[in-house]
Amino acid sequence: MSFSTTTGSTSTDTSSLRAYGWDDAWAADFAPYAAQGLLPGRVVRVDRGQCDLVTPEGLVRADTAFVTPHDPLRVICTGDWAAVDPEGAGDPRYVRACLPRRTAFARSTSSKRSEGQILAANVDHAIITVSLAVELDLGRIERFLALAWESGAQPLVVLSKADLVPDPVGLSYLVEDVETVAPGVQVLPVSSHTGEGLDVLRAVAGGGTSVLLGVSGAGKSTLANSLLGADVMDVQAARDVDGKGRHTTTTRNLLVLPGGGVLIDTPGLRGVGLWDAEAGVGQVFAEIEDLAAECRFHDCAHESEPGCAVTAAIADGSLPERRLDSYRKLLRENQRLVAKTDARVRAEILKDWKRKGAEGRAALDAKRGRVR
Template sequence: MSLPSSFRSSSLSFSSLLAYGWDDAWAAAFAPYAAQGLLPGRVLRVDRGQCDVVTPEGVVRADTAFVVPHDPLRVICTGDWAAVDPDGAGDPRYVRAYLPRRTTFARSTSSKRSEGQVLAANVDHAIITVSLAVELDLGRIERFLALAWESGAQPLVVLSKADLVPDPVGLSYLVEDVETVAPGVQVLPVSSLTGDGLDVLRAVTAGGTSVLLGVSGAGKSTLANTLLGTDVMDVQAIRDMDGKGRHTTTTRNLLVLPGGGVLIDTPGLRGVGLWDAEAGVGQVFAEIEDLAAECRFHDCAHESEPGCAVTAAIADGTLPERRLDSYRKLIRENQRLVAKTDARVRAEIRKDWKRKGAEGRAAMDAKRGQLR
């Protein structure tokens, strides 16, 4: 996109933002706010209605009162590009707006209201960090992958603490296990202690904005410190019995990497609830959706229908039954969440329940008839 020459020249003062991901496209989107005398800035951290924003004037503290909508998915978050009051506009300074997001990483909250929660914005790479200090939880990895694909970011699975698996053959088996649930995703064993895998990871993170995701004790803060080359993030020892740790990171922080790119470190996620992630689930279970397209019936439930390509694949061993069970679980969970705000989906779910109830009653009637 070509910018007017007058705006290009004025944007030269914004060169300090280049390290944070500022480019011509962001400059063009910001042009209307520049005309109002506002400053561009990237949100580094959000805390209780205020946020730290890096601007051409440096890092400023700004109030978010003007950008607090009723929709929790539209609140300002780490990674947003914002329009901020210039120096001298008053105390406190305010964020007046934020630019349309390129990607949004969101999950459902653990509250009974099942609201969405945005975790990070404008992310290019979602780095799902999984500790090899504990047994792999493939189902949890699938959940993270579904959220990552749905966000629009490119996922990467990092198997941290690879030095705890000194046997190369054993490590390769673990990588293969994760690759089976992560089609189209790079799986990278990494050790902050020995340096294995870090060159590849640095090459990935140098290209844009990356977010570190994972449960407490996965090694995110240690990995962040290694990439930053300094102990910025607090690190606490994990429990030997289960590999879990306390939340060493309590807020989401955006930090510039010395080799280029920026990194968002996040608190450990106890719950990984889906939020309107149908496309993401489909991407994670691409082999099941490909098989489903070959089923005789377009609405096949992959249970006992004749001509079902999915159950045939399970029978011949090409599709693990665990994968189908996990796929069904995530699809049902996502449908329940969507149904709370979508009347059409609720009607479809009720229709499906009635159909299955009728089929069950018919089967029982047939069984009773045989017993007479």
């Protein structure tokens, strides 16, 4: 397998980038920039208009002024592959372009402007870290899973601090609870203290680029240190009262694992807002969408319609009502966000509101014996 890149009239040896995920497909995408004399590099950290990239010349810092579009989802981020000025091109060196992303993990920001925020790019595995030191929040896990599926990465739910649940039966029940909200996703109890589950996690992380996701105090930095085999990431204890921790990771960092693979550690996420994640929501609630396909009416709202397979499943106990409530909540949230930037969706929502209002008035008139 060849990993050299022709730069102008010379050939640049890119074999050092293999550990960071460089392959022939990336080399092909980079070819037009190689012809311009630029170097390939993977972004390992972004910080206030500059970024650190690993290149065939080693670790370099470059200015991102040429790759700062108005769309916040297109700004350069950790995990991107980019074209950067070679040594001697000037000071500062600049990132000239980003290669098309294979996957992108994005969420909505907490601002009132309803903007998306890109968290990591070109990720193969989204490792959703959930602490067993506190009560499980299944709704939050569903949110993370929706974003992970939407990104194009394969999710994995890691139940960290498994040593805090000494009862094997109790631990198995917790795993089963999470499995019910994570169809098609492996759920892995892990303890950095005892080593439980770490071999499996290393095997998964060794198969490409992985991103660690979770709230503050979930144990991401401790897991990162376990995978790296060294105390690279700072670790702080979570509060006993609620299991929450302070942000030990303040930036997104890309690190090479000793057994192969690349790890992106992210700061703890206080908010897990959806961003155009309808397909991801559908993947998380696949059993509901499968049932909906069996409803008598294709536009069934799963409320009181005759022949509704979803409400029938709730009635016979095969579908928990909490799942349907969560499904509706995430779909509504996602629709509201999309509507703020899509006039067509806004019009459809307004039309639906008017229809439901008319139906409500008709039902009230019929109850009171009025005829319009």
